Amino acid sequence: MKTIYIVFFSLCASTAAFSQDEVKNQPPKTKLETFSGQYGRVYIKAFSEIGTVSGSYETSVIVEAREYTNAVDGKKEYGISIEVKKEDRVNRSNTSYIDYDEIS
Incomplete structure (x- = not known):
């Protein structure tokens, strides 16, 4: 019976690790991600913290309003970022x- 549990948990762990690698290689899905991921361009990044919620086990959620402005042509993108943090010895986030158009 222990062998079944060990095999099951090792399969779950390997699946989770594989799916995280796939997420890193995917292209940006939102306009904010696309805009902020442009290299070799000057853009102005403005943000304002809307709120923070602290949870159990040193976790927190931070919500910010974001605005990205292209310094050359003045194009702007608006939206919200939601950051989930776990502050332990690894400090994951x-x-x-x-995007703004998904909210309204």
């Missing part, structure tokens, strides 16, 4: 972006 993940950020998700929501």
